[in-house]
Every structure is written in C-alpha cells, then in structure tokens.
Amino acid sequence: MRATVKDVAARAGVSPKTVSNVVNGLVPVSEGTRARVEAALAELDYVPNLSARGLRNGRTGVIALALPDLATPYSAELAHHVVEVAHGQGWNVQIEETGKDPHREFELVSRARANLVDGLILNPVALDESAIRVGGNLPPMVLLGEVSQQRVDQVVVDNIAAARDMTLALAGGGRRRIAVLGANGTSRSATAEVRTRGYRDALARLGIPADPALEIACDEWTPGGSAAALRAFLAGHELPEALFCFTDSLAIGALSVLAKAGHRVPGDILVAGFDDVADGQYAVPALTTIGVDKRAMAQNAVRLLTERMAERRKGPVQVELPYRLVIRASTGQLHGPVA
Amino acid sequence: MRATVKDVAARAGVSPKTVSNVVNGLVPVSEGTRARVEAALAELDYVPNLSARGLRNGRTGVIALALPDLATPYSAELAHHVVEVAHGQGWNVQIEETGKDPHREFELVSRARANLVDGLILNPVALDESAIRVGGNLPPMVLLGEVSQQRVDQVVVDNIAAARDMTLALAGGGRRRIAVLGANGTSRSATAEVRTRGYRDALARLGIPADPALEIACDEWTPGGSAAALRAFLAGHELPEALFCFTDSLAIGALSVLAKAGHRVPGDILVAGFDDVADGQYAVPALTTIGVDKRAMAQNAVRLLTERMAERRKGPVQVELPYRLVIRASTGQLHGPVA
DNA sequence: AACACAGATTACATCGTTGTAAAACGCGGT
DNA sequence: ACCGCGTTTTACAACGATGTAATCTGTGTT
Numbered sequence: 001m002r003a004t005v006k007d008v009a010a011r012a013g014v015s016p017k018t019v020s021n022v023v024n025g026l027v028p029v030s031e032g033t034r035a036r037v038e039a040a041l042a043e044l045d046y047v048p049n050l051s052a053r054g055l056r057n058g059r060t061g062v063i064a065l066a067l068p069d070l071a072t073p074y075s076a077e078l079a080h081h082v083v084e085v086a087h088g089q090g091w092n093v094q095i096e097e098t099g100k101d102p103h104r105e106f107e108l109v110s111r112a113r114a115n116l117v118d119g120l121i122l123n124p125v126a127l128d129e130s131a132i133r134v135g136g137n138l139p140p141m142v143l144l145g146e147v148s149q150q151r152v153d154q155v156v157v158d159n160i161a162a163a164r165d166m167t168l169a170l171a172g173g174g175r176r177r178i179a180v181l182g183a184n185g186t187s188r189s190a191t192a193e194v195r196t197r198g199y200r201d202a203l204a205r206l207g208i209p210a211d212p213a214l215e216i217a218c219d220e221w222t223p224g225g226s227a228a229a230l231r232a233f234l235a236g237h238e239l240p241e242a243l244f245c246f247t248d249s250l251a252i253g254a255l256s257v258l259a260k261a262g263h264r265v266p267g268d269i270l271v272a273g274f275d276d277v278a279d280g281q282y283a284v285p286a287l288t289t290i291g292v293d294k295r296a297m298a299q300n301a302v303r304l305l306t307e308r309m310a311e312r313r314k315g316p317v318q319v320e321l322p323y324r325l326v327i328r329a330s331t332g333q334l335h336g337p338v339a
Numbered sequence: 340m341r342a343t344v345k346d347v348a349a350r351a352g353v354s355p356k357t358v359s360n361v362v363n364g365l366v367p368v369s370e371g372t373r374a375r376v377e378a379a380l381a382e383l384d385y386v387p388n389l390s391a392r393g394l395r396n397g398r399t400g401v402i403a404l405a406l407p408d409l410a411t412p413y414s415a416e417l418a419h420h421v422v423e424v425a426h427g428q429g430w431n432v433q434i435e436e437t438g439k440d441p442h443r444e445f446e447l448v449s450r451a452r453a454n455l456v457d458g459l460i461l462n463p464v465a466l467d468e469s470a471i472r473v474g475g476n477l478p479p480m481v482l483l484g485e486v487s488q489q490r491v492d493q494v495v496v497d498n499i500a501a502a503r504d505m506t507l508a509l510a511g512g513g514r515r516r517i518a519v520l521g522a523n524g525t526s527r528s529a530t531a532e533v534r535t536r537g538y539r540d541a542l543a544r545l546g547i548p549a550d551p552a553l554e555i556a557c558d559e560w561t562p563g564g565s566a567a568a569l570r571a572f573l574a575g576h577e578l579p580e581a582l583f584c585f586t587d588s589l590a591i592g593a594l595s596v597l598a599k600a601g602h603r604v605p606g607d608i609l610v611a612g613f614d615d616v617a618d619g620q621y622a623v624p625a626l627t628t629i630g631v632d633k634r635a636m637a638q639n640a641v642r643l644l645t646e647r648m649a650e651r652r653k654g655p656v657q658v659e660l661p662y663r664l665v666i667r668a669s670t671g672q673l674h675g676p677v678a
Numbered sequence: 679a680a681c682a683c684a685g686a687t688t689a690c691a692t693c694g695t696t697g698t699a700a701a702a703c704g705c706g707g708t
Numbered sequence: 709a710c711c712g713c714g715t716t717t718t719a720c721a722a723c724g725a726t727g728t729a730a731t732c733t734g735t736g737t738t
Contacts (some may be wrong), residue, residue, distance in 0.1 A: 004694055015718050020696055030716060050455045051399060052694035054390035055723050062433065062455060070422060071617070076415030083409060083436050092455070094401065094433045097422050116389040116401070116431065116455075223621040249618075256621035278410070279588075282562035282595035284623040343724055354688050359726055369686060391724035394693050681737080688731065693724105701718065708711085 003044035012040035023048060063305060064117040066096040066108050068125045072221065072249060073277040075123070078144075081298035082121060089302065098125060109138060119305045125189055140308040142301045146194045153304045155297055155319045159191065162274070162290045162323045163198025163244075168206070169325060169334045170242040170270055176208050179233075181226060181254055182246030185217030195246045195274065214240060218250065226253030234261065239269055242331075248273035248280035251287050255330070259284075266332040276326055285329035292323050342383035351379035362387060393455070402644060403456040405435040405447050407464045411560065412588060412616040414462070417483075420637035421460060428641065437464060448477060458644045464528055479647040481640045485533045492643045494636055494658045498530065501613070501629045501662045502537025505583055507545070508664060508673045509609055514580040515547050518572075520565060520593055521585030524556030534585045534613065553579060557589065565592030573600065578608055581670075587612035587619035590626055594669070598623075605671040615665055624668035631662050 005016040005023075012019065014033055021027040022037040023046075029037070040046075054060040065082050067075040083093045094117055098104045105124060119140040143154035170178050180199050184192045196215065203210050218229040226245065230253070245251035251273030258265055265271050265285055273280055276291035300319045307313050327334045344362075348355040353372055360366040361376040362385075368376070379385075393399040404421050406414040422432045433456055437443045444463055458479035482493035509517050519538050523531045535554065542549050557568035565584065569592070584590035590612030597604055604610050604624055612619055615630035639658045646652050666673045 005696090006694080016694090017696070017719085018717060021717085024696085028716075033716080045449075047449070049394070049694050051390050051393035052723090053696080054455070055388070055394050055693090055725090056695045056697085058723080060390060060455060069419065070409075071412075071416045071419035073410075073412060073415065073618070076412065076418075077410045079415075079434070080408065080410035080436065083434055084438075087436070092433055092435075094431055095418070095422055096431075097419065097426070099423075116399075223617055227621065252618055252621050255623055256625065259623040278562055279412070279591055279618045282566065282591050284594055284598040286595065344726090345724080355724090356689085356726070357687060360687085363726085367686070372686085388724050391693090392726080394695090394723090395725050395727085397693075679738105682735105683737100684733100684735085686731100686733070689729095691728085692726090695723090696721100697723105698721085699719095701716100703714100703716070705713090705715105706711105708709105 002049075003046045004049070005046075008037065008040045008044055008046050011044060012037045059118050059309075060116060061090065062092045062094055062117045063119045063121065063302075064094045064096055064108065066098050066105065066120060066122045068098050068123065070095060070097055072247075073279055074247060074249070074275045077277060078123070078294050078298065081295045082301065085295075085298045085302045089306065091302070091306075109141070119309045121301050121305060125191070140305060142305045142308070144297065144301055146191055151316060153308055153317050155300045155304065155321060157292050157297075157321050157323050159194040160198040160201065163195040163246075164202045164205075165198075165325060166244055166272055166274070166290055167199045167202035169327075170244055170272060170331065171202065171206055171208070172335050175241040175270070176206075177211075177214065177238075177240045178203070178208075178242045178244060179214040179216055179240040180244045180246065181216045181218055181230060182221060182250050183215040183217045185219045187219045189219075189221075192246060199244060213237060221247055221250060223249055223253030223256065226250040227257045230254050230257045239263060242270040242272070245271065245273050248275045248277045248283075248287055248289055251289070251330070252279065252283055255283055255285075255287070265330055270331040270334075272331055281328070283330070288328045288331040288334065289326050290323050291326045292321060296321055341388075342385045343388070344385075347376065347379045347383055347385050350383060351376045398457050398648075399455045400429065401431045401433055401456050402458045402460065402641075403433045403435055403447070405437050405444065405459060405461045407437050407462065409434065409436055411586075412618055413586060413614045416616060417462070417633050417637065420634045421640065424634075424637045424641045428645065430641070430645075448480065458648045460640050460644060464530070479644060481644045481647070483636065483640055485530055490655060492647055492656050494639045494643065494660060496631050496636075496660050496662050498533040499537040499540065502534040502583070502585075503541040503544075504537075504664060505611055505613070505629055506538045506541035508666075509581040509583055509611060509670065510541065510545055510547070511674050514609070515545075516550075516553065516577075516579045517542070517547075517581045517583060518553040518555055518579040519583045519585065520555045520557055520569060521560060521589050522554040522556045524558045526558045528558075528560075531585060538583060552576060560586055560589060562588055562592030562595065565589040566596045569593050569596045578602060581609040581611070584610065584612045587614045587616045587622075587626055587628055590628070590669070591618065591622055594622055594624075594626075604669055609670040609673075611670055620667070622669070627667045627670040627673065628665050629662050630665045631660060635660055 005019045008019045009016040019037055021029050022034055063086060065079060069075055086093045096108055121142050121144060123144040141152055143152055146159040182192055183196050200210055216229055216233050218225050243254060245254055251271055254271055263269055273287045273289040276289045280287035280289050344355040344358045347358045358376055360368050361373055402425060404418060408414055425432050435447055460481050460483060462483040480491055482491055485498040521531055522535050539549055555568055555572050557564050582593055584593055590610055593610055602608055612626045612628040615628045619626035619628055
C-alpha cells in the first residue's frame with residue numbers, strides 16, 4: 001500500500017498537517033521537524049495523491065490539448081512543443097483527438113469541466129460555433145489557429161494573409177493557372193476556408209478570374225488523401241503552372257504523384273505547402289511553405305491559459321503570431337509577394 | 340458553482356447515494372426515481388468530479404504514454420493509435436516526453452503513481468536497466484519496442500531479425516558495400532543497438548567483413564541529424580551501394596542529401612528505412628522499409644495494461660508482433676531475404 | 679392479519695489532502 | 709515567576725463521490 005501523509009506523520013512523530021506543510025513549503029516549519037519529516041518522506045517513498053489534492057483544492061495540475069489528429073506532422077510538432085513548455089512549468093498534458101468531429105470538441109469542453117483538467121488548449125477544426133456556443137461557464141481555454149472567435153482567448157495566425165502572400169508569390173513571373181489542393185469538399189474545415197479565401201483574394205488582386213476547377217477538394221488532409229485527389233484531378237485537367245497545397249502533408253503527397261507522373265518540380269509546376277513541418281524541408285525537392293514559430297505558439301498558448309486559470313485576467317485576449325514565406329527548391333527562386 | 344450529487348439529490352428529493360446510483364447504473368433504481376433524478380441531472384447540468392471519484396475508488400481513468408519525442412512521425416503515429424484505442428475503452432491519455440533522457444524514464448516510473456495515472460505505456464530509449472531496476476512495486480506498465488526485459492509486460496518486435504532481413508534483401512544482386520545510418524555515437528540507444536546487431540548478423544551470414552566506417556553514427560534521429568551525418572560521411576567516403584537507415588525519418592533526410600548531391604536512388608544507391616511512417620510512402624522515391632502494424636501495437640499495449648491494472652494476471656507477459664519488408668521504389672525491385 | 683422476503687433507498691463512513699482556527703511552544707521583559 | 713507576543717504545531721472539518729450495511733418499501737404467502 002502507498003504511504004500517505006498520515007503514515008509519514010506517524011513515522012516522524014508529527015501531525016499530518018505538518019507533513020503537508022513540509023511537502024508544500026508554504027508554511028514555515030522549524031529546521032528540526034523538517035529534517036525528521038523529510039527523512040520519513042524518503043524512507044516511506046511518499047508520493048502525494050493528486051486525486052485527493054485535486055479534490056481538496058480544486059486544481060489537478062493537468063491541462064488538456066485537443067487536436068484533430070495527432071498523427072499529422074503539424075499536430076505532432078505542435079503537441080511536442082506544448083508538452084515541453086507545459087512540463088517546464090509543472091503542468092501535465094492530456095491529449096485528446098477530436099478527429100475532425102466537431103461534436104467531440106463540444107464534448108471536451110464539458111470533460112474539462114469534470115475537473116480532470118484545469119484548462120484546455122483547443123486546435124479547432126470546424127467549431128466556428130460548436131464548442132463555443134456552450135452556455136454560461138466555459139472552462140479556462142485557449143483556441144489555437146485561424147478561427148477568429150470573440151469570446152475566448154486565442155493564439156492566431158493570419159491565415160488569409162499568409163495564403164494570399166503565397167499565392168501572389170507563386171503568381172510571380174506571370175503564372176496564372178494556380179491551383180490549390182485541400183479545399184473543402186463535403187466537410188467544412190475552417191482552416192481550408194480561410195486559406196481558400198486568401199487564395200481568392202490574391203487572384204482577385206491579380207485580376208485572374210477564379211476557376212472553381214482549380215480548387216481541388218480534399219477532405220482527408222493526409223499525403224494519401226492528397227495523392228488520390230491530385231491523381232483524379234490530373235486525369236481530367238491540364239497540369240497547372242503552380243500548386244498551392246494547404247498543408248505540407250498534402251504537398252508531400254502531391255510531390256509523390258507528380259514525380260511518378262514524370263512532371264518535374266519546379267520545372268513543369270511549382271509546388272508549395274503550408275505549416276513548415278520538418279519533413280517538408282527534406283522533401284525532394286525541398287518544400288516552399290508558410291512557416292510559423294510553433295514553439296512560440298505553444299509558449300503563448302500555455303501562458304494565456306495559465307493566466308486565465310489564475311484568473312489574472314477578465315476579458316478575452318488574442319495574440320497574433322507572424323508567419324513567413326519559406327522559399328525552397330519546390331518553387332525555384334521566388335520573390336516576395338508582389339506589391 | 341458546479342452542481343454536486345448533493346445538489347441534484349436535493350432537487351430530486353432523494354439521497355445523494357441514489358443520484359450516484361443513477362449516474363453509475365450499477366445498482367438498480369426504480370423507474371420513477373430514475374426519471375426524477377435524470378431530470379434533475381439535466382436541469383443542473385451535473386458533471387461528476389473525477390478527482391473525487393478517483394480519490395474514492397483509487398482509479399483515475401487516465402493512463403500515461405511516455406515517448407522519447409512526440410514530434411517524430413513514428414512516435415506521433417503510435418501516440419495517435421494509443422489515444423484512439425484508449426479513448427475507445429474510456430481511458431484518457433496523458434503524454435510524457437522522455438526526451439532521450441533515461442533519467443526521466445526512471446522518474447516517470449516512480450512518479451507514475453502520483454500523476455493521476457493508473458498505468459503507464461513506456462516506449463523506452465535506453466532503459467536497458469534504468470527504469471526497471473526500481474525496487475519493489477512498479478506501477479502497472481507495458482513496455483513498447485525492442486528492449487527485452489523480463490520483469491514487465493511488453494509488446495515487442497524482433498528488431499534484430501527485421502534488420503537482418505532488410506540487410507540481406509539489400510545485399511541481393513551481389514551488393515557488398517552496405518552502410519547503415521543511425522548507429523550509436525555518444526548516446527546509447529537500445530534501438531540502434533539491436534538494429535546494428537541485425538545488420539552485422541546479416542553481413543556475417545553473407546561472409547562480408549564488417550567495416551566500422553560503414554556504420555554511420557547519428558545521435559539525433561531526425562531528418563536534419565541524418566542529413567548532417569550523411570553529408571559528413573560522403574565528404575570522406577565513396578558512395579556505398581546501399582544505405583539502410585534505422586528509421587524512415589533518417590531515410591528521408593538521407594534521400595534529400597542524395598538528391599541534392601545528384602546521386603540517383605535507386606540507380607546509384609539503394610535506400611531503405613525502418614518504421615513505415617506515412618511520409619515514407621510518399622517520399623521521392625517511395626521508401627522501402629520495415630513495417631509494423633502500429634494499430635495492433637497500440638491495441639495490445641492497451642489490452643495488456645488494462646489486464647494488468649485489473650490484476651487479472653500474475654506474471655509478466657510478452658506479446659511479439661510480426662514485421663514485414665515493404666519494398667518500394669527506393670530500392671527498386673528486391674527479393675525477400677536470401678535463404 | 680401476521681410474516682417473510684426481495685428490491686429500493688438511505689445514513690454513515692471513508693478515500694488523502696489541506697485551509698482554518700485554535701492550541702502549544704519558546705523567549706524576552708518586567 | 710508571570711505575562712505577552714510571535715512562531716510552530718495541532719485538531720478538525722471539508723472537498724465530492726460511493727461502498728457498506730442498515731432501513732424502509734411493497735408483494736406474496738400462510
């Protein structure tokens with residue numbers, strides 16, 4: 001059986017509360033008793049019961065991180081940073097996968113309220129309104145990503161502007177047939193939506209008529225889904241001059257299909273991604289993409305969340321992180337967005 | 340303030356215990372009271388306090404998953420499956436990163452008992468002896484991977500045989516200069532060790548003298564680390580006939596370097612990986628690799644762990660999963676291991 | 679009408695920790 | 709010796725849920 005404060009107290013010849021005081025270090029304890037208690041703690045290999053502690057003071061020391069799909073490199077890198085940052089501050093992280101099912105996001109918010117977690121970092125997919133619609137008291141939470149939502153704290157990146165800049169860059173040198181890969185088909189991903197909007201913005205600015213056929217839908221944001229979607233597209237359409245994939249994973253699938261079909265990148269077609277995941281840098285050819293400092297994202301998310309949990313703040317806060325165009329071989333030489 | 344069983348009980352005109360009975364459904368409750376209680380539950384939007392429940396019955400419903408580095412595609416895919424399987428059975432998953440620091444593994448095993456966690460799935464790096472040496476009572480735990488360890492439950496894959504088979508396959512057609520990438524340098528990764536052993540076994544079987552120069556060390560198992568290590572190697576050595584990378588991530592870095600250096604794969608050199616991660620399939624060229632059913636791995640790990648937690652079993656159990664050679668374009672046509 | 683009996687409901691205690699408030703202690707000053 | 713004051717330590721209760729065992733129903737039997 002595990003030792004409790006009571007056992008330690010008995011062994012050290014003090015009261016349970018004194019043991020608690022030694023463990024927590026908030027209340028002063030005299031030198032002598034502290035030594036005795038610490039010896040007892042070590043001898044009995046005492047480990048505090050966090051359930052009891054959580055019950056007593058209402059906080060568990062655990063935060064939840066909810067992502068669509070942990071197997072996606074982007075999510076994985078983000079999770080890695082969040083876990084690292086949170087651990088550094090003494091928090092434990094519980095992972096939840098929302099699997100693109102908006103209903104699960106909703107469910108999570110109540111899970112958070114079950115006090116198993118003190119707060120929630122949510123990378124939403126389609127929760128334009130789902131999770132947030134919850135009535136009165138939301139748990140402390142931080143939204144991650146592109147969705148703009150007024151009622152909660154969030155760390156955002158201007159996806160519209162980023163997609164616009166990328167499209168403009170791809171259009172350099174007079175290219176006009178620019179396709180995107182990852183547009184919304186049957187599902188409604190908020191990410192796909194904003195990136196599509198940025199793409200259209202750019203076309204409008206360039207005076208290029210939007211061609212719906214060039215917005216290649218792909219609901220499954222994996223290399224496999226991407227490959228299938230692109231193969232289907234190529235079977236019925238001429239090769240575009242540039243292909244802007246809404247994530248690096250999609251781009252990696254696309255590169256694979258293009259290579260097998262004998263199209264040269266960037267000779268025959270430019271390819272760009274979004275997210276700047278590690279594998280993109282080592283793709284063949286290396287992938288041009290939109291980069292965001294994921295470590296900073298994690299740091300800000302954890303900071304906002306801890307501040308919120310400490311109730312150090314009233315109104316919701318929004319932190320906007322910069323993005324940057326990362327030009328690599330898959331587009332050849334490109335110049336920044338056209339003015 | 341959040342509603343408790345007490346509040347619900349008052350509203351429904353019953354005792355707290357009856358509310359608990361309705362919520363848990365284990366003790367029969369009459370039709371009428373059940374309806375009344377359920378109405379009260381809904382009206383007050385009752386959510387059970389899991390800390391209290393955990394304190395009372397000693398279990399939290401959370402298991403920990405400890406991995407070296409979540410950002411690695413292999414770890415990410417594995418985590419994805421574990422989370423999905425565990426969720427399917429009503430468990431929550433807490434992620435821990437051991438960051439290749441064996442001391443953290445050790446710490447986890449002891450702290451597991453504190454961390455609001457009922458059990459632990461551990462993907463060890465170098466814990467040949469570290470974590471397991473712990474004195475008396477280990478928490479319920481399952482080891483994942485290649486390390487063979489007698490005292491705990493584990494899900495293993497015969498990495499020595501897999502590496503041997505891959506090396507033999509690469510040696511088909513009379514190739515003799517076969518290098519590996521990912522050997523142990525300063526760190527001592529158990530994974531690197533067993534895969535190196537399999538490689539050497541194969542060479543011995545083929546009568547090829549082992550050449551230490553062809554065991555390219557690389558302590559950082561990322562595409563970046565791999566690229567750096569391979570570049571350094573190529574600066575001083577002739578191109579080998581085949582390159583067996585100890586993970587797909589390493590192979591992806593290698594492919595990138597080879598492509599930039601103008602070496603054709605598989606024309607000038609065969610390249611193979613290990614793990615069969617999603618991106619490997621879409622690498623250019625697609626990566627030959629060792630595949631393991633990660634979903635099965637997760638299922639077995641969770642099953643062993645839940646059985647262990649339920650104390651349905653006494654002695655430790657070992658489940659061995661099969662692997663398979665996945666031949667893709669990066670090695671051209673290969674034939675199974677030479678007899 | 680009295681009684682046994684199964685099923686539903688309840689009071690109570692408990693899990694381990696810690697905040698509160700009260701008690702014990704030590705020590706210098708008169 | 710006694711008082712007062714600041715510092716340590718203690719007893720007690722409470723956090724919320726639930727197992728245990730006792731109590732209360734209502735039905736069917738003699």
